[in-house]
Amino acid sequence: MNWILLLNTLSLFFVILTIGVILLWKYQQYISKNIFSLTLILLGLFFFDHLCNILEWSGIAASMDNWEDLVQILQPILFAILVYTMIQRSQTAQLAASEAKYRLLVDNQSDLITKLDGKGNFLFVSPSYCRLFGQDEKDLLGQPFLSNVSPEEQEQIRREMDTLYLPPYTCRFRQRAHTKYGWRHLYWSYRALLSEKGKPIAIIGIGRDITDQVQAEEEREKMVEKLQAKNRELQNLVYISSHDLQSPLVNIRGFSGELKQSLKQLQTVLNECGRTQQAETILKDISQALYFIDSSAEKMQTLIDGLLKLSRIGSMELTLQTVHMNSLINSIIDGLKFQIQKAGCEIIVENLPPCLSDLYQVNQVFTNLLDNSIKFLDPSRPGKIRITGQQKGKSCEYRVIDNGIGISSENYEKIFEIFHRLHPDGPAKGIGLGLAIVRRILDKLDGTIQVVSEPGVGSEFIVCLPSVPPFETP
Amino acid sequence: MEIQENEVITLLITAGVGFFFTANRKTIRTLPFHQTLMISYSFYLASLFFTVLEGFIWETVLNYLEHISMVAFSCTFFWWCWQMGVRRETSL
Numbered sequence: 320m321n322w323i324l325l326l327n328t329l330s331l332f333f334v335i336l337t338i339g340v341i342l343l344w345k346y347q348q349y350i351s352k353n354i355f356s357l358t359l360i361l362l363g364l365f366f367f368d369h370l371c372n373i374l375e376w377s378g379i380a381a382s383m384d385n386w387e388d389l390v391q392i393l394q395p396i397l398f399a400i401l402v403y404t405m406i407q408r409s410q411t412a413q414l415a416a417s418e419a420k421y422r423l424l425v426d427n428q429s430d431l432i433t434k435l436d437g438k439g440n441f442l443f444v445s446p447s448y449c450r451l452f453g454q455d456e457k458d459l460l461g462q463p464f465l466s467n468v469s470p471e472e473q474e475q476i477r478r479e480m481d482t483l484y485l486p487p488y489t490c491r492f493r494q495r496a497h498t499k500y501g502w503r504h505l506y507w508s509y510r511a512l513l514s515e516k517g518k519p520i521a522i523i524g525i526g527r528d529i530t531d532q533v534q535a536e537e538e539r540e541k542m543v544e545k546l547q548a549k550n551r552e553l554q555n556l557v558y559i560s561s562h563d564l565q566s567p568l569v570n571i572r573g574f575s576g577e578l579k580q581s582l583k584q585l586q587t588v589l590n591e592c593g594r595t596q597q598a599e600t601i602l603k604d605i606s607q608a609l610y611f612i613d614s615s616a617e618k619m620q621t622l623i624d625g626l627l628k629l630s631r632i633g634s635m636e637l638t639l640q641t642v643h644m645n646s647l648i649n650s651i652i653d654g655l656k657f658q659i660q661k662a663g664c665e666i667i668v669e670n671l672p673p674c675l676s677d678l679y680q681v682n683q684v685f686t687n688l689l690d691n692s693i694k695f696l697d698p699s700r701p702g703k704i705r706i707t708g709q710q711k712g713k714s715c716e717y718r719v720i721d722n723g724i725g726i727s728s729e730n731y732e733k734i735f736e737i738f739h740r741l742h743p744d745g746p747a748k749g750i751g752l753g754l755a756i757v758r759r760i761l762d763k764l765d766g767t768i769q770v771v772s773e774p775g776v777g778s779e780f781i782v783c784l785p786s787v788p789p790f791e792t793p
Numbered sequence: 794m795e796i797q798e799n800e801v802i803t804l805l806i807t808a809g810v811g812f813f814f815t816a817n818r819k820t821i822r823t824l825p826f827h828q829t830l831m832i833s834y835s836f837y838l839a840s841l842f843f844t845v846l847e848g849f850i851w852e853t854v855l856n857y858l859e860h861i862s863m864v865a866f867s868c869t870f871f872w873w874c875w876q877m878g879v880r881r882e883t884s885l
Contacts, residue, residue, distance in 0.1 A: 322857065322860075323856065323857070323860055326857075326860035326861060326863070326864050327860060327863075329864045329867070330860070330863050330864050330866075330867040331867075332867075333864070333867035333868050333870075333871045334867055334871075336871050337867070337870060337871040337874050340871065340874045340875050340878050341874055341878075343878050344874075344877070344878055350877065358874065365867070369863075369867075388799035391799060391800075391803045392799065392802060392803050392806060394803070394807075394837075395803065395806045395807040395809075395810045395837075396806060396810070398807075398810060398834065398837075399810040399813060402814065402821065402824070402830070405824050406817070406820050406821065406823070406824065409823050409824055409825075410820075410823070413823070
């Protein structure tokens with residue numbers, strides 16, 4: 320048995336099978352014609368080579384050395400060409416796939432993407448840009464970017480774009496552009512593409528239509544202005560009405576005093592003439608009515624004073640300075656000495672950090688808080704008030720902690736309402752303005768106030784105020 | 794058996810192409826079923842190597858090896874073509 324002949328036949332068999340497979344490639348669209356043809360030729364060469372060998376080894380035909388030699392030399396060359404072509408095709412296909420991927424991203428992007436040359440002319444515009452401006456890509460390419468910008472903004476944008484030639488080679492700006500839908504507000508972010516030598520060669524811009532946002536901002540600003548005007552109007556109203564109410568009140572109080580005097584004189588006259596039972600009753604009624612007029616007028620005066628005080632907070636001028644809290648609290652305690660002694664309570668002041676605020680207003684805040692704590696101490700146990708403080712980042716947190724009667728959680732917010740009194744019939748005097756004033760002042764001072772309390776245990780008022788910047792700390 | 798010039802030239806060209814493939818192996822790795830294709834080429838190169846070598850030593854054994862390598866080449870090349878025909882990956 321001739322094994323060489325058998326092996327050659329086997330090789331030829333595989334070559335024929337391969338040619339069959341290759342012919343099927345024709346129906347596969349993803350194999351290019353070049354590769355198909357090259358593979359077919361290569362297999363043709365192998366077919367010829369093996370056929371020559373078989374004919375030679377079987378002795379059917381004479382040696383065809385010359386042709387065989389040529390075919391054998393061509394085989395590796397063709398093999399190399401085939402692989403090289405495949406590499407080329409593969410790279411092209413990868414590039415096309417990559418481009419298709421990025422094209423998909425760009426085509427479906429709602430943001431506007433542009434590429435400009437150094438003179439500001441379009442090198443690329445995304446479909447979203449074409450859609451917004453209602454123009455074709457080919458019409459836009461080569462056109463200056465500024466052609467769609469409102470004329471009054473062109474100079475400013477040109478200046479902004481000039482900054483792209485300097486580090487950090489970026490710029491951002493808003494512009495008004497004339498689009499298919501009329502004038503729209505666009506926000507652009509540009510970055511210059513640098514050459515290897517670091518010179519800008521092109522500019523990439525990403526834009527976004529912010530018209531809705533701009534309109535919303537304008538509406539918000541108008542609303543804020545309106546609200547501020549209303550607020551001012553309201554403050555003036557409170558101020559003027561409370562101020563104007565003072566004069567009739569003074570009259571009422573003055574004339575009621577006159578009436579009291581006249582009543583005394585009448586009593587003297589009647590005593591001299593001899594009183595009747597009827598006169599006695601009338602005098603008693605008048606005296607009682609005068610008492611009610613007087614006490615009501617006094618209450619009204621207190622309310623008007625409170626309202627005036629509250630309305631003045633809104634318009635007060637602040638003088639920011641470093642407030643040394645320990646000395647301030649000590650002076651407040653001195654001022655409240657009488658109440659403290661009367662209540663028989665102990666006040667502990669820890670080391671407090673200074674804050675940056677208005678001395679007079681901070682004084683008012685802590686006077687009201689301490690006054691409140693003293694007023695609402697629990698008479699069944701010795702009163703104790705502790706004032707602590709610590710710096711927390713850019714603010715200082717002060718706590719006024721007492722062991723008073725406490726506040727239930729549902730009333731945490733109500734206590735800061737104007738004229739709201741939790742215990743209107745209690746022994747503590749007041750009109751329910753103290754904590755409302757405290758909150759109003761703290762709003763003005765960029766501060767906050769919170770309360771944590773438990774009925775029967777005590778209350779803790781937490782006041783936050785801006786801290787003193789490091790370089791201002793004494 | 795004597796050494797034939799054309800066989801040496803073919804071996805040199807094939808080895809040169811093999812060197813080209815080795816130098817560009819990173820790029821070749823991107824080709825579909827590149828391993829099968831390179832194994833197939835290695836068998837082809839081996840076949841030519843045995844062809845030349847049989848002129849010096851062990852003529853009969855190396856002649857067998859030459860033809861066995863050629864069968865292996867044909868078989869693996871067929872397999873590569875088959876894989877290429879049934880794949881559904883990137884276009885070429």
